[in-house]
Amino acid sequence: MATGTLHIDLDALVANWRALDALSGPGVETGAVVKADGYGLGAGKVARALQRAGAKRFFVAVAEEGAALRQEIGTEPAIHVFSGHMPGDADILHDLSLIPMLNSIEQMTRHFESLPGHAFGVQLDTGMNRLGLEPTEWGAARAIVMAQKPRLVMSHLACADDPEDRMNAEQLSVFHDMTDDLGVPRSLSATGGILLGPDYHFDVTRPGVGLYGGAPFGEAEPVVRLSLPVIQTRDVAAGETVGYGASWTAEEHTVIATLAAGYADGLIRALGNVAVVFSEDTPCPLAGRVSMDLLTVDITHLTRVPDHLDILCPLQTIDDLADAAGTIGYEILTSLGARYHRRYAGGA
Numbered sequence: 001m002a003t004g005t006l007h008i009d010l011d012a013l014v015a016n017w018r019a020l021d022a023l024s025g026p027g028v029e030t031g032a033v034v035k036a037d038g039y040g041l042g043a044g045k046v047a048r049a050l051q052r053a054g055a056k057r058f059f060v061a062v063a064e065e066g067a068a069l070r071q072e073i074g075t076e077p078a079i080h081v082f083s084g085h086m087p088g089d090a091d092i093l094h095d096l097s098l099i100p101m102l103n104s105i106e107q108m109t110r111h112f113e114s115l116p117g118h119a120f121g122v123q124l125d126t127g128m129n130r131l132g133l134e135p136t137e138w139g140a141a142r143a144i145v146m147a148q149k150p151r152l153v154m155s156h157l158a159c160a161d162d163p164e165d166r167m168n169a170e171q172l173s174v175f176h177d178m179t180d181d182l183g184v185p186r187s188l189s190a191t192g193g194i195l196l197g198p199d200y201h202f203d204v205t206r207p208g209v210g211l212y213g214g215a216p217f218g219e220a221e222p223v224v225r226l227s228l229p230v231i232q233t234r235d236v237a238a239g240e241t242v243g244y245g246a247s248w249t250a251e252e253h254t255v256i257a258t259l260a261a262g263y264a265d266g267l268i269r270a271l272g273n274v275a276v277v278f279s280e281d282t283p284c285p286l287a288g289r290v291s292m293d294l295l296t297v298d299i300t301h302l303t304r305v306p307d308h309l310d311i312l313c314p315l316q317t318i319d320d321l322a323d324a325a326g327t328i329g330y331e332i333l334t335s336l337g338a339r340y341h342r343r344y345a346g347g348a
């Protein structure tokens, strides 16, 4: 088989959810963000494992994701849609019982006209300038909106991955001003906000990346291991080059292994010539550029040719790999390609 195997440890995922739930403290409900197909790991499998662990509320980016998720987790859990109620969403929101997090006056008008009485939430903008009603808009709309009894009022922090950033306290203060007297459940924090402490937790938290083993949740258990089969090896003489653009030159006799994954599988080109892969505990550097379907790796120092090498493993987390490529763990995760064989363990 010439595709990589993405091992997904659902027990580690559940342990991360439980740890974030414990940090969220008593009286706070811990939801789970499973947008982008569960950050690339399979929203259905992820959500069902978390549902068995006690999660009752899930968040997705768009209504279509919510519809697919509903088929996987049954009618009971709440599914919130961050993008709110877009044109054409009414049927899917209604039929699959999804809760749009309304972002604008326009969305509110659309929702109350097309689906009167249907559950909704409200998204407020406390400074990120991305989604939600700004304080002046909210001031004008809130009496009408509150009369319709939103299920959840939320906002999102721009800098929660950095506890020192003063924007956290500023957004917290704006959120208090906008919501303190509403008397409905509130939510402000994703993974980073949970780590900022109880002031940021309100009634419902919305962890995403921490569930999947990523920063800023430093104590997270790694959830993924990505093993790539060796298709071929070859001896390269000193002075010969490897790969596109001949960007890597052998300084001495070198053994190169060619692995079955490339940038089409989410191993972005920025990894070329800088990242390493692991044979058990031994790092092996990439030699040359990342191709669409292939990587070339220097394995000269190994005592035998392995049948696979790991690019994600406990020795190299999603954040380590992201650092090598100049990106973030979120992007590494959500780029993990469709060609990998996804093998799940645990989660029962």
Ligand SMILES: *Cc1c(COP(=O)(O)O)cnc(C)c1O
Pocket (backbone or CB within 6 Å): 033, 035, 082, 156, 189, 190, 191, 192, 206, 207, 208, 209, 210
């Ligand atoms: C993606 C997202 C989350 C989850 O964020 P993490 O940093 O992955 O925990 C929570 N809330 C909103 C609005 C989001 O877009």
